[in-house]
Amino acid sequence: MPRHRFEPRLPAWSAGIVLFSSIAAITLSPTPASPQEPKNVYLVLKADPTETEETIRKMLKKAIKLAAATIDEPLTVKAVSPGFFEEFQALVDKAGGAPLVDPKNGPIRLIPSRDVIYEIKLSPSQLLTELRVTYSKGGLKKYNAKGEGTALRLTAPGRYAFTPEAGDTPLKYEVDVAELRKPNVTLDGVWPQEDRYFVATLRNFRGSQKDLFDVFKKPGNFPNRIDVEKLQNDMVFAFASLKAQVALRKGKVRISQNELILTMDTLRNTDPKRVWVYFPLRKEKDKDEVAAKLAEYRKYSAEQLVTEIRKTSVKLNEAGSIGPDDPPRWFELPPRLDSGPPDGPYEEYQRTIRLADIPKLAEKYPSAWFLVVWEFDDGTTQEAIRTADEKGNPVYVLEQELPDWSKEIKNAGARKP
Numbered sequence: 001m002p003r004h005r006f007e008p009r010l011p012a013w014s015a016g017i018v019l020f021s022s023i024a025a026i027t028l029s030p031t032p033a034s035p036q037e038p039k040n041v042y043l044v045l046k047a048d049p050t051e052t053e054e055t056i057r058k059m060l061k062k063a064i065k066l067a068a069a070t071i072d073e074p075l076t077v078k079a080v081s082p083g084f085f086e087e088f089q090a091l092v093d094k095a096g097g098a099p100l101v102d103p104k105n106g107p108i109r110l111i112p113s114r115d116v117i118y119e120i121k122l123s124p125s126q127l128l129t130e131l132r133v134t135y136s137k138g139g140l141k142k143y144n145a146k147g148e149g150t151a152l153r154l155t156a157p158g159r160y161a162f163t164p165e166a167g168d169t170p171l172k173y174e175v176d177v178a179e180l181r182k183p184n185v186t187l188d189g190v191w192p193q194e195d196r197y198f199v200a201t202l203r204n205f206r207g208s209q210k211d212l213f214d215v216f217k218k219p220g221n222f223p224n225r226i227d228v229e230k231l232q233n234d235m236v237f238a239f240a241s242l243k244a245q246v247a248l249r250k251g252k253v254r255i256s257q258n259e260l261i262l263t264m265d266t267l268r269n270t271d272p273k274r275v276w277v278y279f280p281l282r283k284e285k286d287k288d289e290v291a292a293k294l295a296e297y298r299k300y301s302a303e304q305l306v307t308e309i310r311k312t313s314v315k316l317n318e319a320g321s322i323g324p325d326d327p328p329r330w331f332e333l334p335p336r337l338d339s340g341p342p343d344g345p346y347e348e349y350q351r352t353i354r355l356a357d358i359p360k361l362a363e364k365y366p367s368a369w370f371l372v373v374w375e376f377d378d379g380t381t382q383e384a385i386r387t388a389d390e391k392g393n394p395v396y397v398l399e400q401e402l403p404d405w406s407k408e409i410k411n412a413g414a415r416k417p
Contacts, residue, residue, distance in 0.1 A: 038204035044080075045200065048386065048394040049193040050136070053077040053167060055302075059222060060200055066215045069207025077200045079166070081116050117163050118192075124157040125179055131162065132174040133191070138165055193393065219271035219345055223302075223376040223385040251277070251372065251400055255408040260322065260353045264333055264372060270385055271345035273377035275333040276309050279370040280322060283401070289328070290369045290399050297371065297397045302383035305396050306375050316351075323356030324364045358412050368405040372398050 045056060057077045064071060122128060131143040131152055143152040145160055152162045164170050170191040178184050215221055252263040264275045278297075281289040300308055313330035314320035320331055331353060335346035355361060373396060374385040384396040 038206050041202040041205045041209070043198075043200040043202065045198045047196050047198065049196055050169060050386075050394055051196050051198075052169070053079065053198065056198055056200060060202070063212055063215045063221070064202070064205075064207070066221060067207055067211040069205060069212060071205050072203040075200065075202065077198050079116055080197045080199050082194065082197060117161055119155075120152075120160040120162055120175065122158040122160075122175075122177060123179070126158055127178045128152075128154075128160055128175060129178050129184075130176040131160075132176075133164065133170050134172045135165060135168040136171055137168045141165065219269065220378065223270055223383065251370070251402055253402050253404045253408055255355065255412040258355050258358065258412070260355050261350065262331070262333065262353060263336070263348055263350045266345065266347050266349070267374050267385060267387060270374075270376070272335075272349070272374040272385060273382075274335070274375050275349040276306075276313065276330050276373040276375060277333060277370050278309075278328055278330050278372075279402075280365050280368040280405075281328055281370060282365060283367070283369045290371070293328070293371060294397060294399050297373075298395060300396070302386070302396055303381075305373060305384045306382050309373065319354070320351075321354040321356055322361065324360040326356075355412070358409065362409040362412075365409065366406060368402045368409075370400060370402060372400060 043060070047056070054077075057075055060075060060077075064075075120128065120131070128145055132140060133143070134140050143150075143162070145152045145154050151164075152160055155161050172190050173188060175187040176184065177187060251265075254261045254263075262277060262279070264277065266272055278293065281293060283290045297305060297308065309330045313332060316332050316334060320329070331351055333349040333351045335344065336348040336350040337346070339348040340346035374387065376383055376385050386394050386396060387398055389395050389398060
């Protein structure tokens, strides 16, 4: 069966807000209430495509506790469509009139409805015989268009409405297509990665909204900071850095006295406890170690990732070294204390690593690549901080080439011992 690949891309309207996500909070109080008077608070949240209800719920519960506030359980978080968010923006006079989605470059697009529904668009003469979707949690699931009330249903000739599994994120798809007097084909590709939208309900919130949002804004409380802008009276609108963070610069390297001094920068609007670097790796036509390791570590969640890193890492109290026969390993980089105030946040993370047999090391690694992970650690929670790759996609692990390695290792190999 022939296979054709479509490359869906992020809708054009998201480009202008790629560095932000947004929270809006309104209360049901007809008049200004005292800080401790119970009131219902609704948070409308825009986040990265990989965000889940559970991670948002954990974040909100922690914020409520740190703000010395209370609510009536349960704290509900529900996924909603971009249409809901667009209507809310119009309500607060923030709608920009941009198109909700860009349906180009793929057969699947998000429908601007109240619920999370996608449309699969084929030719009117084509029939969808089976849809296979791979989810981040549930794995592979198969769907057939059997009629009303099903996850996949025919809405018009060549058009199908599809509702993904609740609480899970589609990653890729395969669509089997039949057409009269033509061979069957399979369309496959990466699932369109639009931003996700949620509504969280804080029932009978007792406390100060100001204190709550001040908790969000402090970098040390969460992997990503949340900024708040007051609009009017009893309405608050926040721009939240739940979207992927961007590294300030690439890593730097200097070799002195057979020692590698490796430096990494922080991420914007956050306060990493440490940086992990998986090093060294080769990226050549016949030896691409980077792609294989990147795929291996990107399959983990934020918390699983740092757990896996620690299984094969070189800790700070261990004498780490790199030689031509040594395998790549994770090295922990602590903050450089003179790159920020005594209590942080720091701008740089640095470690010195011994090098062995530099001439052979330079021969094996004429250029060097590495994987990098920034870690958030507040003493109770350890997790990787979300960043963005070169295409703007949210990831926990980045690949980078060490820019000064070739020059430094060549010069070090030329020096007399």
